[in-house]
Amino acid sequence: MGEAKTTPRPIGTLVFLMAGPILWAAHLTLIYGSQSALCGFAVGTGPSGSNTLASASVIAGTVLVLGLLLALLIWPHPVYKTLSGAKMPGDQQPLMLFVMRFLNGLSILAVLYAGVAVQLLDACADLR
Amino acid sequence: MSTHELDELPNKGPRPAHELEDLKRIWATPTGWRLPTAVNNTVIGVLYIGAALLFFLMAGVLALLMRTQLAVGDNNFLSQDLYNQIFTVHGTTMMFLFAVPAVEALGVMLLPQMLAARDLPFPRLSAFAIWAYIIGGLVFFSTVFYDLAPKGGWFMYPPMTLLEYSPGDNADFWLLGIGFIEISAIAGAIEIVVGVLRTRPPGMTLARMPIFAWSMLVFAAMIIFAFPAVILATMLLEIERAFGWPFFTAELGGDSLLWQHLFWFFGHPEVYIIFLPAAGLVSMMIPTMAQTPLVGYRLIVVALIATGFFSFGLWVHHMFTTGIPGMSLAFFSAASMAVAIPSGIQVFSWIATIAAGRKRFRITVPSLFILGFLFIFTLGGLTGVMVAIVPFDWQAHDSYFIVAHFHYVLVGGMVFPLFATFYYWVPMVSKKMLSERLGRWAFWLMFIGFNVAFFPMHFTGLAGMPRRVWTYPGNMGWDLLNTISTVGAFTMAAGVLVFLVDLAKNFRFGEGGPDNPWGAGTLEFLPNDTYSTRSIPHVTSLEPQWDRPSLAKEVEEGLHYLPNAPTGGRETIVTSAIEAKPQYVLQMPGPSWTHLGAAAFTAAFFLLLTIKQVEIAIACGVLAIVACIIWTWQLDKPEQGEVEIGHGIKLPTYMTGPMSHSWWAMVVLMLVASSLYVSYFFSYLYLWTVSPDVWAPAGSPPPPPLLWPIGSALLFIGGSAVVFIAGKLLPKPRHMSLRVAGLLTLGAAALGGAVALEILGHMSTGLSPTASSYGAMVYMAPILTGQAAFATIIMCLFAVGRVITAQLDAKRRVTFDNAALLYYYTAGQGLFGLLLIHGFPRLIGG
Numbered sequence: 001m002g003e004a005k006t007t008p009r010p011i012g013t014l015v016f017l018m019a020g021p022i023l024w025a026a027h028l029t030l031i032y033g034s035q036s037a038l039c040g041f042a043v044g045t046g047p048s049g050s051n052t053l054a055s056a057s058v059i060a061g062t063v064l065v066l067g068l069l070l071a072l073l074i075w076p077h078p079v080y081k082t083l084s085g086a087k088m089p090g091d092q093q094p095l096m097l098f099v100m101r102f103l104n105g106l107s108i109l110a111v112l113y114a115g116v117a118v119q120l121l122d123a124c125a126d127l128r
Numbered sequence: 129m130s131t132h133e134l135d136e137l138p139n140k141g142p143r144p145a146h147e148l149e150d151l152k153r154i155w156a157t158p159t160g161w162r163l164p165t166a167v168n169n170t171v172i173g174v175l176y177i178g179a180a181l182l183f184f185l186m187a188g189v190l191a192l193l194m195r196t197q198l199a200v201g202d203n204n205f206l207s208q209d210l211y212n213q214i215f216t217v218h219g220t221t222m223m224f225l226f227a228v229p230a231v232e233a234l235g236v237m238l239l240p241q242m243l244a245a246r247d248l249p250f251p252r253l254s255a256f257a258i259w260a261y262i263i264g265g266l267v268f269f270s271t272v273f274y275d276l277a278p279k280g281g282w283f284m285y286p287p288m289t290l291l292e293y294s295p296g297d298n299a300d301f302w303l304l305g306i307g308f309i310e311i312s313a314i315a316g317a318i319e320i321v322v323g324v325l326r327t328r329p330p331g332m333t334l335a336r337m338p339i340f341a342w343s344m345l346v347f348a349a350m351i352i353f354a355f356p357a358v359i360l361a362t363m364l365l366e367i368e369r370a371f372g373w374p375f376f377t378a379e380l381g382g383d384s385l386l387w388q389h390l391f392w393f394f395g396h397p398e399v400y401i402i403f404l405p406a407a408g409l410v411s412m413m414i415p416t417m418a419q420t421p422l423v424g425y426r427l428i429v430v431a432l433i434a435t436g437f438f439s440f441g442l443w444v445h446h447m448f449t450t451g452i453p454g455m456s457l458a459f460f461s462a463a464s465m466a467v468a469i470p471s472g473i474q475v476f477s478w479i480a481t482i483a484a485g486r487k488r489f490r491i492t493v494p495s496l497f498i499l500g501f502l503f504i505f506t507l508g509g510l511t512g513v514m515v516a517i518v519p520f521d522w523q524a525h526d527s528y529f530i531v532a533h534f535h536y537v538l539v540g541g542m543v544f545p546l547f548a549t550f551y552y553w554v555p556m557v558s559k560k561m562l563s564e565r566l567g568r569w570a571f572w573l574m575f576i577g578f579n580v581a582f583f584p585m586h587f588t589g590l591a592g593m594p595r596r597v598w599t600y601p602g603n604m605g606w607d608l609l610n611t612i613s614t615v616g617a618f619t620m621a622a623g624v625l626v627f628l629v630d631l632a633k634n635f636r637f638g639e640g641g642p643d644n645p646w647g648a649g650t651l652e653f654l655p656n657d658t659y660s661t662r663s664i665p666h667v668t669s670l671e672p673q674w675d676r677p678s679l680a681k682e683v684e685e686g687l688h689y690l691p692n693a694p695t696g697g698r699e700t701i702v703t704s705a706i707e708a709k710p711q712y713v714l715q716m717p718g719p720s721w722t723h724l725g726a727a728a729f730t731a732a733f734f735l736l737l738t739i740k741q742v743e744i745a746i747a748c749g750v751l752a753i754v755a756c757i758i759w760t761w762q763l764d765k766p767e768q769g770e771v772e773i774g775h776g777i778k779l780p781t782y783m784t785g786p787m788s789h790s791w792w793a794m795v796v797l798m799l800v801a802s803s804l805y806v807s808y809f810f811s812y813l814y815l816w817t818v819s820p821d822v823w824a825p826a827g828s829p830p831p832p833p834l835l836w837p838i839g840s841a842l843l844f845i846g847g848s849a850v851v852f853i854a855g856k857l858l859p860k861p862r863h864m865s866l867r868v869a870g871l872l873t874l875g876a877a878a879l880g881g882a883v884a885l886e887i888l889g890h891m892s893t894g895l896s897p898t899a900s901s902y903g904a905m906v907y908m909a910p911i912l913t914g915q916a917a918f919a920t921i922i923m924c925l926f927a928v929g930r931v932i933t934a935q936l937d938a939k940r941r942v943t944f945d946n947a948a949l950l951y952y953y954t955a956g957q958g959l960f961g962l963l964l965i966h967g968f969p970r971l972i973g974g
Contacts (some may be wrong), residue, residue, distance in 0.1 A: 007704065007707075007709075008706060010325070010704070010705035010706050013705075013706050014705075017433070018433060018437070021433065021434060021437030021438070022437075024437065024438075024441070025437060025440065025441065028441045028459060028463065031459060032456060032459050035453070035455055035456060036453070036456060036817065037817055039453050040817040040818070040820075041817070041820065049453070049454075054455075058455070089706070089707060091333065091335070092333060092334065092335060092706065092707065094335070095334060095335040095426060095429075096334075098426045098430075099426060099429055099430050099433070102426075102427070102430040103430055103433060103434055106430070106434050106466070106469060106470065109466060109469070110438065110441075110462065110463060110466040113462035113463075113465070113466055114458070114459045114462040114463065116462075117455050117458030117459060117462065118455070120458070121454045121455045121458055122454070122455070123453070123455050124453050124455070125453065125454055125455075126451065126453060126454060127454035127457065127518065
């Protein structure tokens with residue numbers, strides 16, 4: 001039907017709205033998984049519990065995800081078109097951009113918050 | 129026509145008199161002994177919420193027994209064993225049998241009315257979920273009367289709950305009973321997701337969706353991703369208890385912390401699963417009481433989604449004291465504090481709405497419960513931030529401080545809004561409103577009682593009293609605080625009793641209550657009957673009743689969409705998920721015994737398994753499948769041609785593919801299945817990380833030769849190809865096809881063969897699932913895929929039956945599409961499992 005060409009894909013639209021939290025979840029999985037695995041196998045762990053490899057993986061993951069989040073903030077329209085296969089409907093635009101951007105901002109905060117741990121703590125040390 | 133404006137009404141009046149009579153006849157609620165067959169959302173919604181309230185009362189009585197025991201030190205009112213049973217059943221009932229079902233019940237009851245849909249898209253599925261929950265829940269709760277109740281706490285941590293330390297059937301009742309009730313919750317969640325996204329009225333874009341619908345959408349999505357983790361956990365623990373597969377036994381490579389990861393990956397989101405719908409209800413009531421639109425509607429949408437997401441990153445904060453490296457703790461501490469931001473946004477929005485009201489905020493009973501909620505929940509949130517800080521958590525962990533914290537969050541965040549809801553929405557289902565006078569008594573007794581009971585517990589905890597103890601020495605200085613808490617608990621119970629008196633005096637089920645007693649702006653207070661609204665309104669704003677005062681009259685006169693029943697049966701409009709454009713008319717099923725039979729036999733299957741009556745259990749399982757087959761056989765109704773719904777819009781009465789509501793439900797079901805499998809994948813990697821030296825253990829046979837997994841993979845791929853070809857060869861309408869029937873049967877056989885081959889391959893090497901956690905995990909992969917394959921095979925054979933009876937063809941193909949979707953998913957999962965089980969050990973050189 002002709003309408004299908006101009007109607008945004010609903011799943012793509014929902015993914016666009018939640019792109020920030022999805023990236024946050026990916027970040028948490030990435031840094032927690034890599035840090036836990038490296039510490040679990042004691043790959044590169046020093047005597048005090050420091051682990052350059054684990055710390056580097058957290059920094060790399062954080063920088064990567066922050067970059068993606070910022071790109072989404074700056075270029076929302078191309079991302080929307082890629083995900084939904086259509087232009088953003090005019091009457092939906094204010095809500096969609098607001099929700100996406102605000103969620104994105106919260107996610108940036110949460111990613112920074114988790115990533116900053118690498119500056120404060122040795123990667124594999126037990127706190128007690 | 130623009131979706132912003134409504135220059136001309138969709139239908140002209142006056143409407144023919146028979147239309148209303150037709151609607152009343154078609155949507156009539158069965159009476160007498162056929163009443164249990166009802167599927168109308170208002171009937172089963174009330175049943176659902178009534179059952180949840182019953183469980184709340186029963187678990188509340190258990191709480192009073194516990195508080196009596198703890199009122200003074202060295203007390204012997206309850207024995208230790210009975211106390212442990214009571215405290216386990218109290219927590220389990222409140223979380224699984226009251227809180228989640230209560231909010232799901234409100235979704236079933238309120239959503240169709242808020243969305244002006246005739247009903248949710250799968251009414252029998254809702255009814256099945258409700259009956260399964262009632263039967264399973266009552267049997268589970270009754271175990272406390274026979275000394276058969278579980279004793280391991282609502283969290284059921286191993287190793288305490290392993291057979292060695294918890295012999296008997298008590299723990300099994302929890303594992304099988306709760307696993308079963310979770311399935312019922314997931315069924316409800318699928319209904320809600322599809323209902324919210326696809327049965328909104330024309331014009332109700334996402335930007336005009338009531339906040340409660342947003343909150344239920346987030347709630348259902350969270351259930352879909354969170355509950356499979358605990359379902360897997362209960363499966364693993366039950367399998368370990370029944371067959372000795374050592375998932376949690378440390379000496380054989382298992383790890384009891386795996387349970388905590390899986391349980392809390394579900395358990396923490398569970399808190400928000402309970403809270404978010406309650407917050408959604410509050411966001412609906414406050415604007416009405418303030419007679420002003422909600423301040424920060426978009427911010428609240430953001431807050432709901434953000435809370436839902438962030439809540440999945442908090443589970444480790446229940447495990448801060450288990451010896452996890454400090455940096456991991458920091459990640460989860462950060463997420464725990466981040467989640468406070470969206471929660472805070474909602475609280476500020478509510479306060480701003482109260483302050484910005486066009487008129488003075490009306491202090492009614494719902495308002496009182498809302499204000500009580502704001503006070504209590506905010507305090508609980510503040511102590512939540514405290515325990516998110518790792519060093520403080522180490523001090524407060526497992527003390528009564530935590531008991532105080534989570535009761536402030538849960539009772540404040542869910543029970544108080546629920547009571548506000550009872551008073552606010554009761555006119556929808558009762559001929560009389562509840563009493564303002566009795567309601568105020570109930571509120572003040574509950575509010576004062578709650579704070580007297582739980583506020584002192586902060587100090588009891590800080591003074592060192594551990595939680596989960598049945599008594600304590602009288603010389604510790606905890607007696608007075610505990611006595612005060614007990615007095616508070618009974619005061620709160622008195623408040624609940626007053627509410628029950630109010631209910632008995634004033635609640636009278638049926639139509640005829642005041643239409644819009646609070647002056648709300650939303651659709652659920654339009655004139656309603658069993659068919660929901662007479663016509664389905666075109667929505668142009670967030671508060672349609674405020675912005676278009678004539679709306680109620682227009683709807684009642686049938687001047688909006690679908691004022692009649694053009695297909696002669698139950699039906700509603702399906703609209704697009706984002707912009708709510710009408711797409712087709714969904715033909716819905718009516719009353720039936722089948723879903724009831726399916727629920728009863730499924731419950732019997734699980735409960736009989738618990739008491740090891742395997743043969744009768746299997747018989748019940750077969751009967752449950754038969755009931756499901758009869759039920760679904762009646763669903764795929766043939767197309768009735770195009771029907772006009774108003775404004776000259778003609779809609780089809782049958783839909784397949786991604787526009788169809790059943791396609792959406794299938795996709796959601798696949799998300800559930802994949803969440804379950806991802807939980808398994810995590811568990812596999814987790815156990816390997818914990819004990820890489822036994823992955824596989826010394827002396828364990830090597831993986832089978834690659835011929836086995838390659839054969840299995842070929843069957844998965846070949847079967848998918850066969851099903852794909854069958855889809856291309858579907859017969860012309862109203863024709864049967866033996867060729868397609870043969871292909872589907874072949875596809876089903878290939879799927880079964882693929883799973884069997886994988887299991888046989890490992891058996892041929894002599895790998896034992898009981899010898900190590902590695903072996904247990906290896907066999908678990910095909911078992912999980914086998915589960916999905918079992919359902920797929922039944923669906924394929926069902927499609928065979930339909931195609932042979934000429935009820936499945938190239939046009940009427942929903943049955944085939946559903947089976948094919950699940951087939952491709954199962955094959956994909958099976959292939960992934962083969963890669964993991966055969967590839968990973970080779971990759972790490974095991």
